[in-house]
Each structure stands twice: as C-alpha cells, then as structure tokens.
Amino acid sequence: MTPSERLSAYHRGEPVDRLPCVPIVGNTAARVVGTKVSQFRGNGKLLAHAHIEAYRLFQYDIIRIFTDLYTQAEAMGATVHYPEDETAYLEKPALASHGELDQLQPADPYRDGNLPHHLEAMKIAVDKVGKEVTVTGALTCPFTNASFLVGAEQLVRLMLRNPEAVHRLCEISLETNLRYAKAIIDAGCTPSLTDAMSSCTVISPRQFQEFSYPYLKRLIDYIHSRGKSVTLHICGKTNRIWDRMVEAGADCISIDNDADLLEAKEKVGCQVRLMGNVKPSEVMLQGTGDDVRAAVLDCLSKAYDNPKGYIVASGCSLPTETPFRNIHAMLDTVRKVGYPVDPEKLERLSAG
Numbered sequence: 001m002t003p004s005e006r007l008s009a010y011h012r013g014e015p016v017d018r019l020p021c022v023p024i025v026g027n028t029a030a031r032v033v034g035t036k037v038s039q040f041r042g043n044g045k046l047l048a049h050a051h052i053e054a055y056r057l058f059q060y061d062i063i064r065i066f067t068d069l070y071t072q073a074e075a076m077g078a079t080v081h082y083p084e085d086e087t088a089y090l091e092k093p094a095l096a097s098h099g100e101l102d103q104l105q106p107a108d109p110y111r112d113g114n115l116p117h118h119l120e121a122m123k124i125a126v127d128k129v130g131k132e133v134t135v136t137g138a139l140t141c142p143f144t145n146a147s148f149l150v151g152a153e154q155l156v157r158l159m160l161r162n163p164e165a166v167h168r169l170c171e172i173s174l175e176t177n178l179r180y181a182k183a184i185i186d187a188g189c190t191p192s193l194t195d196a197m198s199s200c201t202v203i204s205p206r207q208f209q210e211f212s213y214p215y216l217k218r219l220i221d222y223i224h225s226r227g228k229s230v231t232l233h234i235c236g237k238t239n240r241i242w243d244r245m246v247e248a249g250a251d252c253i254s255i256d257n258d259a260d261l262l263e264a265k266e267k268v269g270c271q272v273r274l275m276g277n278v279k280p281s282e283v284m285l286q287g288t289g290d291d292v293r294a295a296v297l298d299c300l301s302k303a304y305d306n307p308k309g310y311i312v313a314s315g316c317s318l319p320t321e322t323p324f325r326n327i328h329a330m331l332d333t334v335r336k337v338g339y340p341v342d343p344e345k346l347e348r349l350s351a352g
Helices: 003-012 028-032 044-058 071-075 098-103 115-129 142-150 152-161 163-186 205-225 239-247 261-268 280-285 289-303 324-337 343-351
Strands: 062-065 079-081 089-092 134-140 190-194 231-233 252-255 273-276 310-313
Touching (some): 003 134, 028 044, 028 324, 044 115, 062 115, 071 115, 071 142, 098 163, 115 134, 115 163, 134 163, 142 205, 152 163, 163 190, 190 205, 239 252, 252 261, 261 289, 280 324, 289 310, 289 324, 289 343, 324 343
Parallel strands (some): 062 134, 134 190, 252 273, 273 310
Antiparallel strands (some): 079 089
16 A cells, blocks of 8 residues: 555545554655755755655655754744754744844745745655655644744743733744645645644643644644644643643644653543654664564554554654664564554564
8 A cells, every 4th residue: 555545544444554654754864865964954855855765765654844843933033053964953033032023024935944945845745756645844833933933931931921922922923834834735735733842841731721722723723724634743741731732623643752652542542643652762763673663562552442543653753863774663563563453463572
C-alpha cells in the first residue's frame, strides 16, 4: 500500500498492512542528501529534495516540511540565528517591548522571510510524490509564535501584568497563521500544528484556556473549513489540557515522550486519534536498534487499540543526527507487528 492508501483505509476502518508510522523527520533530512542544515535557508528546492529523499529512503507515512519553529516569527521581524549545521534558534524577538506593538504587522507568506521558500518546497513535494504520500507544512501556533515576537520571559510577565497586550500579540500571530495556513492548503498540503509554549510545562491550564485556546480554536476551525484534518503537537506535559485540545478541534493529538500514552488513551482516546511517544533523544538518537524496537513495542502495547486509532511516531521532531538505522528500526518493527495487531504476537515480540 502507498502511505496515502494506508492512511485513508485505516481512517475508514478498512484492512491495512500495518499501522501508519511517522518518525518525525526534520533536519535529519539534510543528512540523507549530504547537505548542511543552514543550506535549507532560502532554498525551497533543496528542502523539498531532502524531504522527498528521506521519505523514499525510510518509507514513512507523512512528509512534514520543517526546519525550525521560527519561520513565521522571522517573517514578522524576529532575528533568527542559523548555525552552519544545526537547527536555527531565536536570537532576538521582533519587538524590544510590547510598547512597539503598533509597529507589528502580519506576515505575507508569499513575500516575507523564508515562508515563500517553504511553500516552494511544499509545492515541489506535492508535485513529485503527493499522489502517494500526504505532504504537510509545519505551522507554529498563535501563542507560541507570539512568544517569539516579544520573548518568552516578557510574554509570561505580560500575561500577569498586561493580558490585553498578550491578546493583541496572539491576534496578530493568528492572522499570520491564517494567511500561512491558507497558502499551505492552496499549495496542496495540510498544515501540521505545533504549539510548544502552550505546554503545561510552561504555562498553567488556566493560562492556556485564556491566552492560547481561543486563537488555536479559530485556526483549527479555519483549517477544517478548508476540508483538512488537524494534527496538534504540544510539547512536554499536556495531560491537564488534553480535553481542551480535543475541544479546540484537533483530529489527532501528538503525544510527547514526557506524557503518558496509556493515560492519553484512557482520557481522550474515545474522542481523538493519538500518535507519538517514542523518545526522540533518549531512544531514537542515543539508543540502539534494540532500544528502538523495545520502545515501539511498548507504545504499541499501550495504544494499538485506541478507539480512534494510533499512529506510531516519535514524541517530537527527531534530532538532526538521529542514526538512519534507528529510523529503519522503527519502520521495521511496525512492519513486523503488522495489522490487525495480534496481542499474543505483540507480547512474544516484546519478550524478545
């Protein structure tokens, strides 16, 4: 089966050869084509080539065009540092203080920053392999993007001292999100949502409800209005907001390795598909093939019978230097288990 056939059949409850599997390949794609991560900047053709070749090498089920979380914030004026061969990081927020808010404008995805190059990569990927595999475009959600516009520390202070400024930041971020989501969908792709700063590791559930949820829901509502489903990833501990993530409209929740996959199944598995939970660093980067197999089998034992379905995946984007053998080990394990999952076979494989 092609990945698209597999995902479609699985969604309809029809027979498939194995569960969908998505080791979330980000800048590891650079290693597949022998290039430096920094060379992706301003080069949509190279970015597309790397992700297409990574897909062809590993045969996973979803391509995600991604380099870093800062593409939208950079397009809105933030300064992003690009190390020669590592993932970019935020060097300077777009605003020195919230007093400069009136100067902030939503980004034009066809003109500003690296957004046009990411869109180019998406269009190329869709043209070359879109008939056989779903191509998604990474989109940083309103609250997290707002934190890159003023800096995380200042945003936390503003939530306490000037909540109206936070709402204004999120509103402007949302407008950029909506424009970029439209461009991603118009390119033939599906937005893939990441909202790192909305984690309960960073803010409280009450703050999530006030400052993140309303804008996240409006973004998801728009994506649904365009006929696309939504996968939502929030890093770290999220168990206290899983119900709100579902209410916001997520069709699939990506579970970070800091969260409990079994708990997620018990709490929201009847409402939403789950994916993830294999540790990106401890297992996928630093572990052996046997470690990967054990971790995948453990996740399968917890969630293969999730009422709304389960996608085997890493808990977050893979580190750049993730060994190819470990990505192959993840896919090989899922193939060996097959589908429907036989609990006795799963137990035998887990036992060694």
